[in-house]
Amino acid sequence: MSARTVPGGAAAGVPRAELGEEAMTTAILSAEEVALFARMGRLRSIQQGQVLFRRGDRGTSMYVVSRGEVDLDFGDDLRPKRLGPNEFFGELGLLIGDHGRSADAVAVCEGELIELRHEAFERLVEHAPVVVSFFLRRAIMRVVLNEQGLIRRLRRRNQDLQAALDRLHATTHQLNRTEELVRTDELTGLYNRRGLMMHVQECRDIGKADRFGLVLVDCDRFKQVNDDFGHLTGDRVLQSVASILRAVIGPEDLACRLGGDEFCLVIASGSRDEVMRVANYIARTAGELLAMEGNEGAPPVICQLSVGACLVEAGSDWNAWYARADAALYRAKRHGGGRVEWQDPT
Numbered sequence: 105m106s107a108r109t110v111p112g113g114a115a116a117g118v119p120r121a122e123l124g125e126e127a128m129t130t131a132i133l134s135a136e137e138v139a140l141f142a143r144m145g146r147l148r149s150i151q152q153g154q155v156l157f158r159r160g161d162r163g164t165s166m167y168v169v170s171r172g173e174v175d176l177d178f179g180d181d182l183r184p185k186r187l188g189p190n191e192f193f194g195e196l197g198l199l200i201g202d203h204g205r206s207a208d209a210v211a212v213c214e215g216e217l218i219e220l221r222h223e224a225f226e227r228l229v230e231h232a233p234v235v236v237s238f239f240l241r242r243a244i245m246r247v248v249l250n251e252q253g254l255i256r257r258l259r260r261r262n263q264d265l266q267a268a269l270d271r272l273h274a275t276t277h278q279l280n281r282t283e284e285l286v287r288t289d290e291l292t293g294l295y296n297r298r299g300l301m302m303h304v305q306e307c308r309d310i311g312k313a314d315r316f317g318l319v320l321v322d323c324d325r326f327k328q329v330n331d332d333f334g335h336l337t338g339d340r341v342l343q344s345v346a347s348i349l350r351a352v353i354g355p356e357d358l359a360c361r362l363g364g365d366e367f368c369l370v371i372a373s374g375s376r377d378e379v380m381r382v383a384n385y386i387a388r389t390a391g392e393l394l395a396m397e398g399n400e401g402a403p404p405v406i407c408q409l410s411v412g413a414c415l416v417e418a419g420s421d422w423n424a425w426y427a428r429a430d431a432a433l434y435r436a437k438r439h440g441g442g443r444v445e446w447q448d449p450t
């Protein structure tokens with residue numbers, strides 16, 4: 105730095121106060137200031153790699169690099185600084201006294217420092233108050249600017265953090281959506297077999313109840329619908345069945361398409377009457393809708409449904425559950441379909 109100076113008297117060698125912000129905040133002292141500091145302070149030689157202090161060390165003296173270079177490492181993601189001749193550091197230790205160092209200071213190469221302790225600084229205040237006052241203003245300005253830089257960095261980091269959180273939120277949302285898709289039957293929007301198994305496991309894990317109702321629903325002569333009217337009509341019929349199931353279940357129940365034209369409901373109730381109410385509603389609603397269909401030969405929107413219902417024990421496995429409900433369903437089919445059959449535990 106080429107500091108302009110005020111000539112004459114005790115203020116000799118003092119840079120003008122109106123020097124720009126850069127000059128005010130630089131750690132470089134003028135040659136006159138260095139000479140003065142050298143006179144009051146103590147010269148100290150340093151060796152390459154020598155640690156002058158570590159972050160957190162308590163310190164009471166400041167340093168001016170007289171010869172060589174010193175690295176200041178502030179840690180974290182803060183930019184390290186390399187100081188050369190006439191630059192000063194550690195001034196807060198001197199000014200505040202017993203101050204925790206904010207950086208590691210390590211000599212880059214062999215060199216020399218001027219060390220200024222409290223007593224030396226007091227002599228300097230007496231001897232050259234104007235120099236000291238200018239130096240103090242610069243030191244304060246540097247602290248303020250460093251702080252502002254820190255605030256800016258923190259703000260930026262906060263924004264980065266916010267952006268990362270937003271990304272995380274979006275990913276979580278996407279994951280939830282994917283998980284939902286994995287459990288959902290694409291055609292009807294009901295749970296698929298995987299979703300059913302997860303639900304059954306969850307019910308077991310939380311020990312929700314000792315018994316559940318299981319209702320198995322199968323379309324009657326559905327293959328005929330496909331054959332007569334095509335797959336799209338068949339799909340629409342399956343969607344109508346799903347709508348009936350969705351309409352009858354409570355918030356604790358689960359409706360699932362097991363595959364093809366086969367559906368099931370897990371009813372969170374151990375009451376035969378309640379399970380039969382649900383089963384009857386399904387078969388009856390399908391029958392009534394079918395009866396309401398107008399034109400002979402028009403593509404159907406629903407078909408007759410066979411329903412098998414039973415109670416199952418939470419402790420037994422899915423195959424045992426299914427076998428019991430299927431026994432009832434088989435009977436319903438054997439009797440011509442469009443009806444509900446109940447199966448007691450055998």
Ligand SMILES: Nc1nc2c(ncn2[C@@H]2O[C@H](COP(=O)(O)OP(=O)(O)OP(=O)(O)O)[C@@H](O)[C@H]2O)c(=O)[nH]1
Binds near residue numbers: 323338363365437
């Ligand atoms: N449209 C459509 N058809 C499907 C789908 N999945 C399976 N199917 C058809 O559903 C039909 C089921 O036929 P079956 O198991 O013989 O049942 P069904 O004709 O209802 O016979 P019963 O149950 O004895 O009355 C088959 O023709 C399958 O091709 C689907 O997603 N969409």
